[in-house]
Amino acid sequence: MxxxxxxxxxxxxxxxxxxxxxxxxxxxxxxxxxxxxxxxxxxxxxxxxxxxxxxxxxxxxxxxxxxxxxxxxxxxxxxxxxxxxxxxxxxxxxxxxxAAAPNNLAAFGQYIPLLGTVEDDIVACFRDGGGVPYERFTRFHEVMAEDSGQSVLPALRDHILPLAPGLIERLERGIAVLDVGCGRGKALNLMAGWFPNSRFVGYDLSEEAMAYARREAAERGLGNVTFAARDLSDFDRTAEPGRFDLVTTFDAIHDQARPLAVVTGIRRSLATDGVYLAQDINGSTHVHGNLDHPMGTLLYTVSCMHCMTVSLAQGGDGLGAMWGREQALDLFQRAGFGTVEVHELPHDIQNCYYVCRP
Ligand SMILES: C[S@@+](CC[C@H](N)C(=O)[O-])C[C@H]1O[C@@H](n2cnc3c(N)ncnc32)[C@H](O)[C@@H]1O
The missing domain is CATH 1.10.10.10 (Winged helix-like DNA-binding domain superfamily/Winged helix DNA-binding domain)
Structure with missing residues (x-):
C-alpha cells in the first residue's frame, strides 16, 4: 500500500x-x-x-x-x-x-432531480435504517414510464419478444399473459393492441399506476387487458398455478420487497410450456466487476436512492438495482426454473434479458 x-x-x-x-x-x-x-x-x-x-x-x-x-x-x-x-x-x-427516442438521453436526466427530492429522507435512513416508500417519489411512475417507453416499447416486437422463439406466433394465436410490476402498463397495452386473440393481465403495487394503465387501455378501446393493484410480496402463495403462458417483468424484480417470493409465484403461475421473460439491470453482483460499467455510478445511485430503499421501506430484502447477473441466475434457479438463457440486446446498454422456462 x-x-x-x-x-x-x-x-x-x-x-x-x-x-x-x-x-x-x-x-x-x-x-x-x-x-x-x-x-x-x-x-x-x-x-x-x-x-x-x-x-x-x-x-x-x-x-x-x-x-x-x-x-x-x-x-x-x-x-x-x-x-x-x-x-x-x-x-x-x-x-x-x-423525436430522437430511443436515443433521447435528456429523458434519463430527469432521474437526478427526481432522486434529489428524497435526499433528506435518504440521509435519515443512513442514520436510522428503514427505507423511503414509493409514495415519496412524486414523479417516479411518470419518469419510469417515459424511460421504458424508450427502452422497451420500440424494441418489444422486433427484438425482445423474439428472444423466445415461437412466442410471437403463440401470441397471435392467443395465450394468457401476465406482466408483473407493470407500472403504468405501457408494454401490456401495446401488446394487447398487437395481439387481440391473447388476454393480458397487469399487477402492480401502485393504485395510481394501475388507474393510469386502465385509462389508457380504455382510451385505446382494448377489451383484452385488465390491471389490478396488488402487493406481490406473497405471490409464492397466492399465484394461480398454471394460469399464464407468458409472464414478463420489465425492470421489476430487484426493487420488490420479496424478489424470491415474486419469482417463485411467477414460476407457479406458468403453464408447463410457458415462458418467463425478464428484463433487468445488467451488471455484476461484485463491485469490482462494475468498474468499467458505462452507467455504473448512475445505477448504484438510483439503486441507493430508489430501488433498494423502496424495498427496505416495505420491510423487504433491499436487493437493489446492482444485484447483478450472478444473484439473478441464482434467484431464478432457486425459484424452480429449469433453464435460463441470458441475452444482451444492442439497443439497451442498461439491461440484460433472461428467458426462463420451467
Ligand atoms: C422499476 S418499476 C418498473 C415498472 C414497469 N415495469 C416499467 O418498466 O415501466 C418497478 C415496479 O414494481 C412495482 N412494485 C414494487 N414493489 C412491489 C410489490 N411489493 N408488489 C407489486 N409491485 C411492486 C412498483 O410499483 C413499480 O411500478
Whole structure:
C-alpha cells in the first residue's frame, strides 16, 4: 500500500470532482430542457435570440436566457456573441429531443432531480435504517414510464419478444399473459393492441399506476387487458398455478420487497410450456466487476436512492438495482426454473434479458 501523498494524483482528483459538479448541474438543466420542451423547440429552430426561443417554447425569457447560459458553457448549445443567438446543433439534438427516442438521453436526466427530492429522507435512513416508500417519489411512475417507453416499447416486437422463439406466433394465436410490476402498463397495452386473440393481465403495487394503465387501455378501446393493484410480496402463495403462458417483468424484480417470493409465484403461475421473460439491470453482483460499467455510478445511485430503499421501506430484502447477473441466475434457479438463457440486446446498454422456462 502506497503511503506517500501523491500531489499529482490529488490534483487530478480535484479536477475530476470539479467536472462532476459541473456535470451534476448539467443534468438538472438537461432535465429542465426536456420537461419544458426547450430541446424540442430549439431543434426545430435556426439560431435565435433568447426572446425568440422563449416565445417559441411559450416560456419566460429571463429563465430561458439563464438556461442558455448553462447550456452554452457546457457546450450543449452553440452561441454567437456577434448576433447574440443560440443554436442547438443537430448532432446534439440527436440525443436530446423526444423525436430522437430511443436515443433521447435528456429523458434519463430527469432521474437526478427526481432522486434529489428524497435526499433528506435518504440521509435519515443512513442514520436510522428503514427505507423511503414509493409514495415519496412524486414523479417516479411518470419518469419510469417515459424511460421504458424508450427502452422497451420500440424494441418489444422486433427484438425482445423474439428472444423466445415461437412466442410471437403463440401470441397471435392467443395465450394468457401476465406482466408483473407493470407500472403504468405501457408494454401490456401495446401488446394487447398487437395481439387481440391473447388476454393480458397487469399487477402492480401502485393504485395510481394501475388507474393510469386502465385509462389508457380504455382510451385505446382494448377489451383484452385488465390491471389490478396488488402487493406481490406473497405471490409464492397466492399465484394461480398454471394460469399464464407468458409472464414478463420489465425492470421489476430487484426493487420488490420479496424478489424470491415474486419469482417463485411467477414460476407457479406458468403453464408447463410457458415462458418467463425478464428484463433487468445488467451488471455484476461484485463491485469490482462494475468498474468499467458505462452507467455504473448512475445505477448504484438510483439503486441507493430508489430501488433498494423502496424495498427496505416495505420491510423487504433491499436487493437493489446492482444485484447483478450472478444473484439473478441464482434467484431464478432457486425459484424452480429449469433453464435460463441470458441475452444482451444492442439497443439497451442498461439491461440484460433472461428467458426462463420451467
Ligand atoms: C422499476 S418499476 C418498473 C415498472 C414497469 N415495469 C416499467 O418498466 O415501466 C418497478 C415496479 O414494481 C412495482 N412494485 C414494487 N414493489 C412491489 C410489490 N411489493 N408488489 C407489486 N409491485 C411492486 C412498483 O410499483 C413499480 O411500478
Amino acid at each position: 502506497q503511503t506517500q501523498f501523491d500531489a499529482n494524483k490529488a490534483e487530478a482528483f480535484g479536477e475530476r470532482l470539479l467536472t462532476a459538479l459541473n456535470d451534476g448541474a448539467l443534468c438538472l438543466m438537461t432535465s429542465i430542457g426536456h420537461r419544458t420542451g426547450l430541446f424540442d423547440t430549439m431543434a426545430e429552430m435556426p439560431a435565435a435570440s433568447p426572446a425568440e426561443i422563449a416565445q417559441a417554447a411559450n416560456l419566460r425569457e429571463r429563465y430561458v436566457r439563464e438556461w442558455l447560459g448553462a447550456m452554452t458553457v457546457a457546450r450543449v448549445v452553440e452561441h454567437d456573441p456577434q448576433t447574440r443567438s443560440y443554436r442547438l446543433p443537430p448532432e446534439h439534438a440527436a440525443c436530446l429531443t423526444r
